[in-house]
Amino acid sequence: MTTSLPRPGRVRPRRLRSTTAMRRLTAETRLHPAELVLPLFVREGLTEARPIASMPGVLQHTRDSLKGAVSDAAAAGLGGVMLFAIPEVRDAVGSQATAPDGILNLAIADAVAEAGDALVVQADLCLDEFTDHGHCGVLTPAGAVDNDATLVRYAEMALAQAAAGAHLVGLSGMMDGQVGVVRDALDDAGHDQVAVLAYAAKYASAFYGPFRDAVESQLEGDRRTYQMDPANRREAAREVAIDIAEGADVVMVKPAMSYLDVLADVAAVSTVPVSAYQVSGEYAMIEAAAAHGWIERERAILESVLSIRRAGADHVLTYFATELAAWLAEEKS
Numbered sequence: 001m002t003t004s005l006p007r008p009g010r011v012r013p014r015r016l017r018s019t020t021a022m023r024r025l026t027a028e029t030r031l032h033p034a035e036l037v038l039p040l041f042v043r044e045g046l047t048e049a050r051p052i053a054s055m056p057g058v059l060q061h062t063r064d065s066l067k068g069a070v071s072d073a074a075a076a077g078l079g080g081v082m083l084f085a086i087p088e089v090r091d092a093v094g095s096q097a098t099a100p101d102g103i104l105n106l107a108i109a110d111a112v113a114e115a116g117d118a119l120v121v122q123a124d125l126c127l128d129e130f131t132d133h134g135h136c137g138v139l140t141p142a143g144a145v146d147n148d149a150t151l152v153r154y155a156e157m158a159l160a161q162a163a164a165g166a167h168l169v170g171l172s173g174m175m176d177g178q179v180g181v182v183r184d185a186l187d188d189a190g191h192d193q194v195a196v197l198a199y200a201a202k203y204a205s206a207f208y209g210p211f212r213d214a215v216e217s218q219l220e221g222d223r224r225t226y227q228m229d230p231a232n233r234r235e236a237a238r239e240v241a242i243d244i245a246e247g248a249d250v251v252m253v254k255p256a257m258s259y260l261d262v263l264a265d266v267a268a269v270s271t272v273p274v275s276a277y278q279v280s281g282e283y284a285m286i287e288a289a290a291a292h293g294w295i296e297r298e299r300a301i302l303e304s305v306l307s308i309r310r311a312g313a314d315h316v317l318t319y320f321a322t323e324l325a326a327w328l329a330e331e332k333s
C-alpha cells in the first residue's frame, strides 16, 4: 500500500521565493541611497580625525576631514548629511551653538560649500553638545530643564544655522513648542525655505550610549523629563500631531529598531515624510556582534535598514549610509 502524500493544493507561497529573479520581482521594499542620511561628527580643535571607541568605523572629524566625508556622501548619492559638533568650550547656555564662528555653524557652511547642491545639509538643533551640564536645554536655578527659556535659545540657534546655510534643522531636544517657535523665528528672518525636521517621538533610550562618547557628553543623570518613556506608544501619535500642527516638514521616530511599532503607527497617520534614526547603540550592537563573527555584518546591516524602511520610514539616518549606498550601487551593476 502506498502512503499518499499530503496535498497542499494550489496555494504555494514558496513559488514566489523560488529564484533570485522571482524574489527580486516580488520584493515589497527596496533600499535607495537617496533615502539614506549620514550623521557626521566634527570636533573643534582636532588636527586629525579621531576614532570613537564605542562606534568602530565612525570618526570625530576635523573641519577638513568632514568636507571629505560630505563629498563622499554626495558621491554615494545619499539624500543628506546630519551634522553634530563638539565645541572646545561649553557653558550653561551653550553659547557656542549660536556663535556665528561656533564649530557647528562653520561646519554647516563647509558642508554646503562642499556638496550643498547634491544633498540636503541638515544640522542638529539641540543644546546638549554645547552646555557644560550636558542637558538639551538651559536649567532653572533648581536644576530642572527650563522648557520655555530653552525655546528662546533654540530660536537663536535656528537663525545661526540658517545663516550658515543649513537646508534643514533637526530639532532633537524634545521641548514642548519647539517646532512652532523655530518655524516662526525662521520665517520672521526670511528663512522660510529652511525645513524643520521634528524629532517628534524621541525616546529616553539606553541606545544613545555610544553617541554620548562621540560628543563627549557631560550629562549626569538622564533625559527622562523631556524625552519619551519607552513604555509609550499612543503618546507618539500625540507628539507627531502636535509637531505637524506646529509646521514640521518631516517627523522622526528615534531610536528605530526597538520602536518599529511606533514607526509603523506614525507612518500610517503622518501627512509629512517620516524619518527614523538607527542610533549609535544599534550601530554598535551590529558592529560588535559582527566583529566577533556572531552575525554576518553586511547581511545584518542590510536587513536592519530594510526593516526600518518596511516599518514605514521614508528616510533612515544611519551611520552605515555611505557604505550601504556603495553596496546598493554594486547590486545594480
Ligand code: PBG
Pocket: 124, 126, 127, 128, 129, 172, 173, 207, 208, 209, 210, 211, 212, 223, 278, 279, 280, 281
Ligand atoms: C541630542 C541627540 C542625541 C542623539 C541625537 N541627538 C543624544 C541624546 O538625546 O542623548 C543620539 C543619536 C545616536 O545615539 O546615534 N542632541
